[in-house]
């Protein structure tokens with residue numbers, strides 16, 4: 042599949058509150074091809090539209106104009122239910138504030154995305170264990186998530202993103218709250234996932250991320266447009 | 272197929288975990304809910320049971336009662352009518368009854384003094400209803416003094432108490448001999464309180480009572496069905512009053528439910544957003560929230576109905592029997608025969624569980640259709 046775009050955006054625009062006085066043009070004229078198995082970082086100042094672009098790529102929202110193609114299939118006009126199904130199987134999300142559900146244990150949080158798929162419980166538990174071990178928080182599996190440190194919470198969030206074994210992992214500002222040591226560890230995790238063949242799409246204005254060797258591509262954004270990259 | 276079952280199991284597990292996480296809120300809700308259903312169900316069971324009870328008691332009462340009217344009021348009737356009545360075709364038996372009310376000023380209670388037709392009481396003795404026995408702490412072998420309306424003191428030896436099966440009607444009864452009865456009230460000889468008539472063929476009650484009206488022109492003829500109807504309307508009325516009071520309680524509850532349910536906390540909204548973003552369908556989210564509300568209301572409903580059942584049938588509806596039965600001092604504390612109707616349960620179910628579940632579903636549905644991208648903010 043290398044070479045042909047895994048995910049393609051053509052002429053994308055996103056307008057919030059369209060037609061109302063508080064209308065915001067968050068994205069305009071976005072053309073972007075993403076290859077499978079690569080690490081891409083969206084970079085740009087605050088308000089440039091990075092998060093908005095991630096929501097479109099990850100099927101969390103639909104563009105106001107333009108086309109999103111996933112493995113050759115146009116998904117921009119699909120109804121909510123289909124988008125949900127695609128999200129379940131293709132994307133794993135690591136949110137900026139992790140968004141773990143307080144009161145539930147680490148293991149329960151990690152298994153949440155698998156519930157609607159109805160996977161057999163023993164299999165799901167084993168998968169959860171395996172992920173937590175891989176991310177070296179196996180001993181925290183039964184702790185309520187509100188007890189976790191920032192680094193542990195992020196690992197739990199990553200484990201949750203991986204539980205359905207998605208092809209693409211999306212992370213918004215993954216290192217915003219992490220110190221240098223934890224950032225280095227995060228880059229290590231990215232390397233591991235890339236080695237497993239995952240496609241990663243991140244946003245960041247952190248030079249430690251953008252300059253990391255594992256990153257294949259940096260897309261620079263400003264005012265809702267792509268202004269460059271390497 | 273297996274996946275569907277497994278999926279439902281996961282959703283139910285998650286629901287139970289969610290209930291446990293918001294323990295305080297859910298317990299509070301459960302308590303209020305239980306109280307409301309308990310009160311509603313008790314009132315309904317009690318009213319229903321009482322009516323049933325009255326019907327049982329009346330089944331043993333005469334098919335036709337003949338009373339004398341004087342200036343539109345109940346008056347004594349001469350025993351001499353008996354012979355003429357017995358001559359009417361279709362009448363199986365006619366019997367004069369002697370009964371009257373006595374107000375016990377010391378106890379501030381009303382008793383019914385009667386002369387029984389099916390047993391003889393020795394003069395100077397009395398058989399008393401169980402409520403009087405309790406009230407005045409009397410038993411067989413004791414004696415009781417009643418001050419007659421003519422200000423004469425009468426002494427009765429207690430020869431026994433009445434069994435309490437039909438307590439609703441017999442609790443306040445004092446059975447005495449005819450001689451004592453007439454002496455106590457100064458009741459004129461040759462007169463009785465009313466006449467009980469039984470007919471050969473129950474279908475002829477209407478015809479026979481018409482004949483009696485023609486024979487005794489100043490009589491009021493009351494059939495058992497008439498009495499039953501007036502009992503029923505009395506109970507309906509009292510139950511109606513309670514229902515009006517309860518309507519207020521239900522309203523308060525609806526407001527509470529709306530507030531609790533409609534005011535989805537920011538935390539819950541966020542949780543719904545997270546679930547949707549990580550791949551839950553809108554229907555999964557609604558199912559979980561539906562079960563959350565459903566388990567609380569259904570659980571409370573079952574607990575409350577069981578409590579109400581015990582309250583009414585094992586503790587005699589102690590909490591508000593006075594309001595429903597209306598006898599302040601002498602209300603009988605009898606045990607009603609357990610009796611439930613499906614329609615009754617359904618009515619209370621639809622008054623409580625259904626509105627609550629709807630009240631929870633609407634806001635959840637509104638929250639569940641939000642775009643999943645909101646959690647990225």
Ligand SMILES: Nc1ncnc2c1ncn2[C@@H]1O[C@H](COP(=O)(O)OP(=O)(O)OP(=O)(O)O)[C@@H](O)[C@H]1O
Nearest residue numbers: 057058065066067086087088089090091092093094
């Ligand atoms: N739901 C919304 N309604 C209205 N405007 C929005 C909404 N979401 C985002 N915006 C606006 O769209 C623009 C792009 O926002 P976005 O969050 O994509 O920027 P960003 O590059 O991720 O910024 P940051 O680095 O601060 O996270 C901003 O001007 C923002 O205010």
Ligand SMILES: [Mg+2]
Nearest residue numbers: 091092093213
């Ligand atoms: Mg952002």
